[in-house]
Amino acid sequence: MLIVQKFGGTSVGDLDRIQNVANRVSATRKAGNDVVVVVSAMSGETNKLVGYAEHFSKNASRAEMDMLLSSGERVTASLLSIALNEMGFPAIAMTGRKAGIVTDSVHTKARIEGINPEVMNNAIKEGKIIVVAGFQGVNEKGDVTTLGRGGSDLSAVAIAGAIEADLCEIYTDVSGIFTTDPRIEPKAKKLDYISYDEMLELSSLGAKVLQNRSVELAKKLNVNLVTRTSFSDEEGTLITKEENIMEKPLVSGIALDKNQARISLMGVYDRPGIASEIFTKLSDNDVNVDMIIQNKSHDGTTNIDFTVPVGDLNDAKSVVDTFVSSGDIKADSYNENICKVSVVGVGMKSHTGVAAKAFSAMASENININMISTSEIKVSMVIDIKYAELAVRSLHNAYELDK
Numbered sequence: 238m239l240i241v242q243k244f245g246g247t248s249v250g251d252l253d254r255i256q257n258v259a260n261r262v263s264a265t266r267k268a269g270n271d272v273v274v275v276v277s278a279m280s281g282e283t284n285k286l287v288g289y290a291e292h293f294s295k296n297a298s299r300a301e302m303d304m305l306l307s308s309g310e311r312v313t314a315s316l317l318s319i320a321l322n323e324m325g326f327p328a329i330a331m332t333g334r335k336a337g338i339v340t341d342s343v344h345t346k347a348r349i350e351g352i353n354p355e356v357m358n359n360a361i362k363e364g365k366i367i368v369v370a371g372f373q374g375v376n377e378k379g380d381v382t383t384l385g386r387g388g389s390d391l392s393a394v395a396i397a398g399a400i401e402a403d404l405c406e407i408y409t410d411v412s413g414i415f416t417t418d419p420r421i422e423p424k425a426k427k428l429d430y431i432s433y434d435e436m437l438e439l440s441s442l443g444a445k446v447l448q449n450r451s452v453e454l455a456k457k458l459n460v461n462l463v464t465r466t467s468f469s470d471e472e473g474t475l476i477t478k479e480e481n482i483m484e485k486p487l488v489s490g491i492a493l494d495k496n497q498a499r500i501s502l503m504g505v506y507d508r509p510g511i512a513s514e515i516f517t518k519l520s521d522n523d524v525n526v527d528m529i530i531q532n533k534s535h536d537g538t539t540n541i542d543f544t545v546p547v548g549d550l551n552d553a554k555s556v557v558d559t560f561v562s563s564g565d566i567k568a569d570s571y572n573e574n575i576c577k578v579s580v581v582g583v584g585m586k587s588h589t590g591v592a593a594k595a596f597s598a599m600a601s602e603n604i605n606i607n608m609i610s611t612s613e614i615k616v617s618m619v620i621d622i623k624y625a626e627l628a629v630r631s632l633h634n635a636y637e638l639d640k
């Protein structure tokens with residue numbers, strides 16, 4: 238088999254753990270498989286680098302940030318390759334560039350545009366284990382780019398697609414996908430299977446166990462994706478097509494996103510085209526807008542509220558400022574003390590009362606709901622951040638996910 242194995246930050250968190258990864262990879266090779274490994278930076282390393290940059294500037298150019306941040310993954314890729322060679326397993330470390338990963342130019346959250354797998358395919362033919370530095374690529378000008386936080390998952394899936402791997406294993410510090418973050422609710426249960434669509438919702442709604450874009454791509458390329466732990470041989474969770482899953486629970490999981498901010502625009506001049514102008518400009522500035530609520534118009538003006546990731550808040554503020562200056566918006570306010578809790582399940586498509594149960598769970602804990610949004614397979618609520626964990630546990634209990 239041709240297998241892609243991705244090891245996250247904690248799995249390569251120190252030198253002993255890198256040796257543990259080398260042992261695991263070499264065992265897979267010894268069993269007769271071809272292996273391409275993708276590694277993250279050592280845990281905490283990317284945050285440390287961000288901190289170093291902030292020591293000098295809170296406004297560093299995103300291109301410079303990419304030069305800096307991409308270095309963390311190179312360290313682990315080379316160390317792992319050195320360890321494998323020392324054990325007698327020929328290996329070669331590659332940067333994103335050498336692995337042929339080409340992205341757009343949206344620095345610090347670039348999208349992969351294509352992969353030229355020639356160099357990787359040749360190395361595989363020569364019998365080498367390839368160790369790719371995750372989270373990075375180059376744009377068409379040759380500048381280094383990074384793929385957004387958690388982006389090594391995306392590197393792994395994209396590579397698996399490009400080299401037509403039989404399997405893509407994501408090794409992390411938990412044994413699979415759980416009904417909710419097991420660090421918040423110890424009663425959370427590991428799932429044997431989950432559909433691409435449910436996993437995509439969970440990831441997009443805050444479950445950082447898999448980066449959302451990686452799930453999106455896995456679905457598109459039909460990559461067999463397994464999440465499991467690097468610390469034992471326990472079986473993980475298979476992320477697959479909905480039709481491959483026999484049992485369809487009403488609710489599969491609860492997600493929490495504490496990285497959200499709410500923006501309130503008051504006295505927005507209510508004329509056709511205003512929402513389009515505001516949200517087009519936000520999107521042109523790469524601000525990721527999520528829930529949007531517009532109130533009924535009053536005296537020719539309206540209020541619009543929406544949420545963005547905290548990391549996009551400054552860019553969003555700059556955009557809003559231009560509308561405040563032009564008089565299209567009378568006042569704006571920002572609240573970072575919010576979070577989003579979500580209930581996800583394909584079973585919702587054919588059942589009623591799922592949302593009502595979520596609202597009742599919040600009511601029973603006296604938690605006020607600020608914003609609500611629903612789709613076919615999810616219900617999301619914005620609440621005060623101080624209730625985040627309580628809300629997750631209460632929802633987990635309400636849908637009996639521990640049973």
Ligand code: ADP
Pocket residue numbers: 244245246247248277387408409410411413414415416417418419420439443444445446447490
């Ligand atoms: P890595 O460094 O290996 O990429 P991450 O820290 O990015 O690992 O993701 C793993 C973490 O995701 C777990 O430690 C867990 O706290 C968190 N997590 C959130 N939601 C879930 C979930 N539904 N199932 C499993 N883990 C989850």
Ligand code: ASP
Pocket residue numbers: 245246277278283284309371372385386387388389390
């Ligand atoms: N090192 C990067 C991060 O911490 C990418 C990754 O680990 O996937 O976000």
Ligand code: MG
Pocket residue numbers: 245387390445446447448
């Ligand atoms: Mg991760």
